[in-house]
Amino acid sequence: MAVNPAIEGRKLPPAEPYLVGREKIREFARAVLATNPINFDVDAAIAAGHADLVAPPTFAIVVQEKTLAQLLAEPDAGIDFSRVVHGDQRFTYTRPIVAGDELTAQLTVASIKSLGGHNMITAVSEMTDGTGAHVVTATSTLVVRGDE
Amino acid sequence: MAPTIATVAVGDEIPSVEYHLTRDTLVRYAGASGDFNPIHYRDDVAASVGLPGVLAHGMLTMGIAVQTTVNWAGDPAQVVDYQTRFTRPIVVDPKTGAVVTISGKVGVVDTEASEVRVDVTATFNGDTVLGKAHVRVRLA
Numbered sequence: 001m002a003v004n005p006a007i008e009g010r011k012l013p014p015a016e017p018y019l020v021g022r023e024k025i026r027e028f029a030r031a032v033l034a035t036n037p038i039n040f041d042v043d044a045a046i047a048a049g050h051a052d053l054v055a056p057p058t059f060a061i062v063v064q065e066k067t068l069a070q071l072l073a074e075p076d077a078g079i080d081f082s083r084v085v086h087g088d089q090r091f092t093y094t095r096p097i098v099a100g101d102e103l104t105a106q107l108t109v110a111s112i113k114s115l116g117g118h119n120m121i122t123a124v125s126e127m128t129d130g131t132g133a134h135v136v137t138a139t140s141t142l143v144v145r146g147d148e
Numbered sequence: 149m150a151p152t153i154a155t156v157a158v159g160d161e162i163p164s165v166e167y168h169l170t171r172d173t174l175v176r177y178a179g180a181s182g183d184f185n186p187i188h189y190r191d192d193v194a195a196s197v198g199l200p201g202v203l204a205h206g207m208l209t210m211g212i213a214v215q216t217t218v219n220w221a222g223d224p225a226q227v228v229d230y231q232t233r234f235t236r237p238i239v240v241d242p243k244t245g246a247v248v249t250i251s252g253k254v255g256v257v258d259t260e261a262s263e264v265r266v267d268v269t270a271t272f273n274g275d276t277v278l279g280k281a282h283v284r285v286r287l288a
Contacts, residue, residue, distance in 0.1 A: 024180075031180035032211030033167055036218050038225070048223050057218070057227040057283075058211040065182055082197070086206045088279075090231035096224065139231075 003119040003144055004078040005112050012074070014106040015066040017130075022099040024062075025053045032056055045098075052099035060091050060127060064138040067107035067125040079121070079144055087120060087141040094134045102130045110139070117146035150222040153262045153287040156254055162220045162266065164251035167212055169204055169240055177208040191242065199237070204246065206234040209277060213250050213270045217283045220252070220266075226286045228263065233279035238272045248272045255282070262287055 022042070029039035037044035038054045045053050072079050097103070110122040121142045127135045151160070174188050183205055186193040194202045210232050218224045240246045249271045256265035268281040 028180045031173075031177040032208065032215065033173075034211075034215050034218070034224075036215070036224055038223050048225070050225065054223070054225045056211060056224055057214050057230045058207060061207050062181055086234050088231065088233040089207065089210060090229070092229045093227070096227075 002078055002146075003112055003121060004076055007074065007077050007109050008112045009109060010074075011108045012067065012070050012106065014104050015063075015070060018063045018066065018103045018105070020055065020059075020063075020097055020099055020101040020103065022053050025055045025059065025099055028059050028062065029056050032058060050096070050098055055097040055099075057091060057093075059097055060136045060138045061089075063103050063105050063127055064107075064125045064140070067105045068123060068140065068142075071107055071109070071121075071123055079142075083145040085143045085145065087143040089141075090137075090139040092137045092139075094136065097135060101135065103127045103135060105138075119144040119146070151220065151264075151287055153257070153259055153264070156257055156264055156287060158254055158257055160254040162216050162252035164249055165216050166247055166249050168245055168247055169208075169238065170245035171202065171240060171242055173245075174202065174204060174208065174240060177205055177211075181205070181207060183207065199239075201239040201241065204238040204240055204248075206237075209234075209238060209248065209270055210281075212248065213268050213278060213281055214283055216250050217252050217266045217268060217285060221285045221287065227283055228286050229284035230282070232268075232281040234277075235279040236272070236275055236277045238277055246272060248277070252283075 105127045107125045113120040125138045255267040266283040270278045
């Protein structure tokens with residue numbers, strides 16, 4: 001099964017909004033071995049000028065993941081999940097993610113490339129807050145290994 | 149003292165930190181992130197797809213690797229851009245785990261934008277496991 005090149009440029013419907021909770025930020029921060037008090041202590045976050053706890057820089061993957069699941073489930077995409085390897089990842093922030101944010105993520109298939117029998121899918125997920133303002137863009141390149 | 153755009157210079161180093169990962173670390177990250185791919189906690193599944201052992205999630209390594217930069221800057225909100233390539237896996241032994249060493253160096257100072265680029269190195273068993281791990285950090 002090969003990746004369908006026709007999905008290049010496809011914009012998926014927005015994923016269900018994700019409400020960022022304080023305890024989820026703490027749980028994720030512990031999981032990435034963060035020690036910064038602004039991830040854990042509301043008073044420290046407020047003292048630093050934030051409305052609430054600030055999420056670690058890679059937290060956006062939790063929200064982006066919903067859009068990647070949508071992409072893998074596209075019936076005509078031809079992406080065999082058992083052959084997918086994460087090639088690279090980028091997060092570009094307009095502002096940090098803070099507890100209480102309701103984020104809506106929407107994925108666009110930016111490119112499909114073929115390289116040495118493998119397919120490289122670059123997926124760009126834009127996340128906006130409840131007012132529609134941009135918060136972060138998460139970009140993943142997924143490598144789908146070809147038949148051996 | 150937190151670094152400022154006036155005091156920082158290309159070549160400034162962020163002290164390296166060793167992180168000891170165990171299977172517990174991987175299970176905790178699986179739960180926190182929602183990535184339950186069994187190659188990150190089941191030896192039999194990892195072996196069945198030809199892997200040398202259970203691997204750390206690339207996103208776990210990426211998440212850990214930025215922490216020394218966050219603490220150097222002072223506030224996680226100062227990270228405005230972070231990217232990396234996943235170049236080598238980290239095999240996490242069931243008994244002894246794995247030690248990953250994170251270091252960082254200022255590669256670019258952009259005075260106009262009041263931002264620096266920190267180039268992060270993540271090393272496991274003597275090899276780098278992340279490629280082009282670049283963190284853009286806003287400084288006062």
